[in-house]
Amino acid sequence: MLKKRIIPKFLIRNGRLVKGVRFHENFREAGNPVSTAKVYDAYGVDELLFVDIDATPQGRPVTGSIIERVSEEVFMPFTVGGGIRTLDQIAALLASGADKVCINTSAIEDPAFVTRAASRFGDQCIVVGIDYRRMQGGSHRVVSRCGFAATELDPVEWAQRMQDAHAGEIMLCSIDRDGTMEGYDVQLISEVANRLEVPLIASSGAGTLQHCRDALEAGASAITISSMFLFSDHSPIKVRSYLATNGVSVRSQKGSHS
Amino acid sequence: MIAIVDYGMGNVRSLRNAFEYLGEDVMITSDPAELDAADRIVLPGVGAFGDAMTAIRDRGLEQVLTHQAIGVRKPMLGICLGMQLFAKSSSEHGDHRGLGWLDADIRRLDVTPPLKVPHVGWNELHFPADDWLFQGIRPGEANFYFVHSFHMVCHDVADRLATTDHGGAVTAVVRSGNLVAAQFHPEKSQDNGLKLLGNWVRWNA
Numbered sequence: 001m002l003k004k005r006i007i008p009k010f011l012i013r014n015g016r017l018v019k020g021v022r023f024h025e026n027f028r029e030a031g032n033p034v035s036t037a038k039v040y041d042a043y044g045v046d047e048l049l050f051v052d053i054d055a056t057p058q059g060r061p062v063t064g065s066i067i068e069r070v071s072e073e074v075f076m077p078f079t080v081g082g083g084i085r086t087l088d089q090i091a092a093l094l095a096s097g098a099d100k101v102c103i104n105t106s107a108i109e110d111p112a113f114v115t116r117a118a119s120r121f122g123d124q125c126i127v128v129g130i131d132y133r134r135m136q137g138g139s140h141r142v143v144s145r146c147g148f149a150a151t152e153l154d155p156v157e158w159a160q161r162m163q164d165a166h167a168g169e170i171m172l173c174s175i176d177r178d179g180t181m182e183g184y185d186v187q188l189i190s191e192v193a194n195r196l197e198v199p200l201i202a203s204s205g206a207g208t209l210q211h212c213r214d215a216l217e218a219g220a221s222a223i224t225i226s227s228m229f230l231f232s233d234h235s236p237i238k239v240r241s242y243l244a245t246n247g248v249s250v251r252s253q254k255g256s257h258s
Numbered sequence: 259m260i261a262i263v264d265y266g267m268g269n270v271r272s273l274r275n276a277f278e279y280l281g282e283d284v285m286i287t288s289d290p291a292e293l294d295a296a297d298r299i300v301l302p303g304v305g306a307f308g309d310a311m312t313a314i315r316d317r318g319l320e321q322v323l324t325h326q327a328i329g330v331r332k333p334m335l336g337i338c339l340g341m342q343l344f345a346k347s348s349s350e351h352g353d354h355r356g357l358g359w360l361d362a363d364i365r366r367l368d369v370t371p372p373l374k375v376p377h378v379g380w381n382e383l384h385f386p387a388d389d390w391l392f393q394g395i396r397p398g399e400a401n402f403y404f405v406h407s408f409h410m411v412c413h414d415v416a417d418r419l420a421t422t423d424h425g426g427a428v429t430a431v432v433r434s435g436n437l438v439a440a441q442f443h444p445e446k447s448q449d450n451g452l453k454l455l456g457n458w459v460r461w462n463a
Contacts, residue, residue, distance in 0.1 A: 002377065004379075044448065075445060076446055077403050077446045095269075095270070099272075100405070120305060121305050122339070123376060125305070168376045168378070169378060197375060198374055221374060251401050
């Protein structure tokens with residue numbers, strides 16, 4: 001049986017890990033990306049996610065050299081995102097050792113780019129990231145350019161469109177909950193997961209073990225965790241143990257060679 | 259010396275890193291003479307089946323690889339899409355002819371909700387515990403990393419060495435003589451993957 005995945009999410013700024021709140025507030029330094037990747041590899045997490053949060057605002061793709069160094073140190077899958085706009089950039093990141101890429105802003109500005117990328121690299125290689133905010137009145141709207149540019153897109157419909165465009169996975173990220181550790185947006189996760197045929201990765205809000213369980217039981221195939229790992233004493237081992245005890249199918253063994 | 263086939267469609271760096279971690283000499287090449295000189299050949303692959311076969315043919319590699327696989331009978335390891343290329347055909351985005359080394363075809367995974375396609379993540383391998391390829395891998399902890407939407411349907415069931423479960427049995431490892439191939443990514447499967455690669459490296463076909 002396919003296991004639910006626990007994915008630490010690492011935000012990169014100027015070659016260092018950082019973590020903020022609601023995308024733009026209270027950034028804290030969180031370490032060196034390569035050595036941190038090794039630590040989480042040793043914990044036996046299921047994947048890693050790296051997002052260069054300055055890439056889109058600075059109009060450049062994510063830095064490949066960090067990815068190359070990570071791939072020399074860990075023998076586990078990882079996804080890379082930030083400022084990806086061309087097929088050549090994807091090819092370069094995959095050649096650097098990434099398994100999947102996360103496309104967000106460029107999918108909104110050119111939805112056909114997702115289809116072209118999936119056709120060349122395979123659907124399974126293309127994760128579409130969807131950042132959204134809750135509006136007054138309770139509706140939701142997709143936000144692009146790393147939280148800076150509002151759109152009129154509804155995240156549920158956008159997820160469906162991106163699946164139809166051959167995205168292999170959808171990652172749903174609530175900007176309102178990012179870094180707050182107040183819990184995932186379980187309602188929207190449930191709605192999107194039930195509608196999609198492709199896996200859903202739930203992102204933003206993890207603060208307790210119960211939050212992780214809630215998101216996975218709502219239908220997410222995977223959860224990303226950032227602040228909770230970086231700034232609390234909840235290790236991946238505790239998360240996995242808690243989930244397994246509560247009947248969520250997760251990988252049992254420690255996976256790393258190190 | 260292990261040759262990883264370079265045809266522009268694989269995560270070759272991760273594979274090279276894994277073999278180097280195991281202490282092996284590795285080259286990434288599309289040169290027929292180097293492939294001929296190598297002791298073992300790894301065929302990686304990420305992407306679409308038709309594009310991969312086109313890339314192999316454009317580089318003049320179809321005959322070269324088939325000669326090594328079927329003529330010389332050199333140990334060959336296919337990974338993910340590289341495994342699928344061993345088959346006769348694939349229905350991914352059309353109808354494509356493969357290398358045809360195995361009596362098998364590639365078909366889209368057929369699942370019902372809540373199961374998802376692509377099949378992404380760690381899944382448990384069902385394998386013959388006494389087989390040399392799985393030495394040191396414990397049943398019950400044999401999770402490997404899969405990421406694929408299509409799978410291999412073997413017409414000779416003897417070729418199918420290990421399976422995983424995703425809406426039914428999915429071919430996970432095939433073996434026929436000198437040919438071994440895995441649908442999952444051993445180079446991304448942490449301890450278990452490194453053990454499997456190490457077992458393959460020590461194997462004399």
